[in-house]
Amino acid sequence: MPSVDFHGYDASAGYTYGFCPEIAPDWLDLAATMAGSAPARASDDAPFRYLELGCGQGMGLCLLAAANPQGQFVGVDFLPEHVDHGRAVAQAAGLTNIQFSDGDFVALAQQWPAAFGQFDYVTLHGVYSWITPPVRAALVRCLGHATAPGGLVYIGYNAQPGWLGSVPFRHISRLLKEESNQPSEAVMQASIALFDQLAAGGANSFRILPGLKSRLAAVKRQANNYLIHEYLHEGWHPLWHSEVAKEVADGGLAFVGTASLAETLLPGALPPPLRATIAEQASSVLRMDVQDLVINQSFRRDVFRPATSSASVASDAVLDAMMLHLLKPVDGDSLTIATSFSEITLQMPAYAEIVAALGSGARSMGDLLALPAMRQQGRPNALQIIALLLHARIAGIGRSAPAPIQAVQGLNQFIANGSTRGRRYDHLAAAALGSAVAVTPDDLRLLDAWLAAEGRTDAISLTTACGADGAPAAGDTAITPESAAVFLDQTLERWRKLGVVA
Incomplete structure (x- = not known):
């Protein structure tokens, strides 16, 4: 059997089994609609096709396939262990609307499988900033092949400038791997031990880069298999929004908005002088990069779509028809929500009516916006409160007609x-x-x-x-x-x- 070319990607350990709610079809439709762009589907019960590139263990895709039997799902990953796990889960769970394929982005870009066709949703979470530039270029060509007219593309990636403090840790970790020829798990533990010694000895880098200390503390709490995937690839490269927007434009994609719903409050939630500075910038990509500089952005969840359909506009009626559910109860007289830019504290009167209404069952966005306290807030402010509740996983976007249990x-x-x-x-x-x-x-x-x-x-x-x-x-x-x-x-x-x- 020929050896697999992983293009500098460390394939020594399987990835985690996590799930990212922002990649769900209804969430992506909501994100597009809140940005003023049309959803990928005319209604939430319409059939659709969904592709995840770099699907990892396939657990997230299986969860989506089970909860959306009207959709057809395809997961692609070049780690055979991941594909085998996804297939085993799908078979054991009796899922018939999902398939997994082991694929190399470079090979797929050269010859996109006719059986794949095009998709209404294409998602990739994390992998974009973990691969080398030639593989990223191939991945962009895959996006061009895969995305249907009117479709939505989600790209979650490590962003700058929030990773600047981590550059020394990543550099030394990667160098230890190259020089020691040790297993990746041993390399990560050796790197952590080395940086502990440097911190205890008063290395200047910890004073000049305060983010290095907090990153080291975070690393110690994380699983080895995640750390290997995060730090040991040859292509590890956190990116600015402008860099990603420029790269995917070569694949015919245009920026729609963010799937990180709390960030729809920006730049309005920032102090007036900073808002003014951002607004003064000459282009949308420059404004976004300056905004990310202000908040020290470390992870972006960008939504794109084909430039030929980027002008499609969503009406308020589309947004108002979307359904929300209560995910968990809320206790206390206030609610503090951590976002990428600050902690926001909502007092009970700001959200109590919404939580009470959802407590008795699902409600449409329009129903919630029509509540007396929300009308008093005004539509823009009320939508911001709802966005924060969604971000905090207190509320969830859902379907008007749930799938059969x-x-x-x-x-x-x-x-x-x-x-x-x-x-x-x-x-x-x-x-x-x-x-x-x-x-x-x-x-x-x-x-x-x-x-x-x-x-x-x-x-x-x-x-x-x-x-x-x-x-x-x-x-x-x-x-x-x-x-x-x-x-x-x-x-x-x-x-x-x-x-x-x-």
């Missing part, structure tokens, strides 16, 4: 069972959202035991089913009768509303 049951049962066997899964498919909800390991242990009992159980029995006194076999916390009761009385009720369980 049967569509997600097989996958969610597989996830719950896999988690008890050591897989670090952390989301469940939600038929009402066309997306997924975040869960904890304890949630999944309890769900696995509840499903095994076919839903006929009480808190004591559920605790016993989770192990001796509820203690995990190899975990962090114990399941108690109290936590089992919360699961039965509150978590399951919330999940039923979201179409996670029947």
Whole structure:
């Protein structure tokens, strides 16, 4: 068998099983609509085609396929381990609307498979800033082949200037790999130990680059397989928005807006002098780069579409018809939301009506905007509040007609069972959202035991089913009768509303 050319990408470890809500079709349609551009579909129940380039373990794509049975999904990755995992999950969950392909962007750019065709949604999360310039150029050509007229393209990437403080750590980590010929996991641990020594010894770089210290602290909290994918590639290169916009323009794509909904508040949420400085810049890309300089941007979630359809405009009626759901309750008299540019504190009167309305069931954006307190706020301010609630995962964008619950049951049962066997899964498919909800390991242990009992159980029995006194076999916390009761009385009720369980 010929050896695979990974183009400088470190393929020594599989990636994580995470999920990014911003890549869901309904979220991307919302992001486009809030930017004044038309969604990719005429309605949320219309059939569509969806491609993820660099799909990793395929878990996110399986979650989307389960929650959107009207869509057809294709995942491409050049790590065979990733493709095998995605296929195994899809088969075990009984998903018939998804396929995985091991593919090299360079080869795909040269000969785009006729069977692939074009897609209404094309997404890539992270990989764009992890590959070498020639591979990025090939990837842009793939985007040109893949994106249907009127389609939406999501590119999530490490952005500047927020990674400037990490350059020394990445450089030394990569150099250690090249010079030591050690396994990548050992390289990462050696690099962390080296930088600990440098920090303890008072190296000037830690004084001049305060971001280096915080980055080192973050690195220590992250899994080795993530760190290998983040730092050890030859092509690691955080990018400015203007660089990405220029590159994808060669593939016929034009910028629409951001899928990071909190950033729709910018530049208005910044102090007046900074807003004025940004507004003075001569072009949209210059204004965006200066804005990113102001907030020290480290990760962008940009949405593009074919330049030939970039002038399509969304009406207020399209936005008002979109459905929202409550993902979790809100306690206290205020809500502090962390964004890329600051922490924003909302007082209860600003959001209480929205949370109360969603607490009784899904509501359209128009219904929420018509609430008395929202009318008093005015439409622009009310939309900003809703954007913040979505960003904070308190509310979720969803479907007007949820998918049948049967569509997600097989996958969610597989996830719950896999988690008890050591897989670090952390989301469940939600038929009402066309997306997924975040869960904890304890949630999944309890769900696995509840499903095994076919839903006929009480808190004591559920605790016993989770192990001796509820203690995990190899975990962090114990399941108690109290936590089992919360699961039965509150978590399951919330999940039923979201179409996670029947």
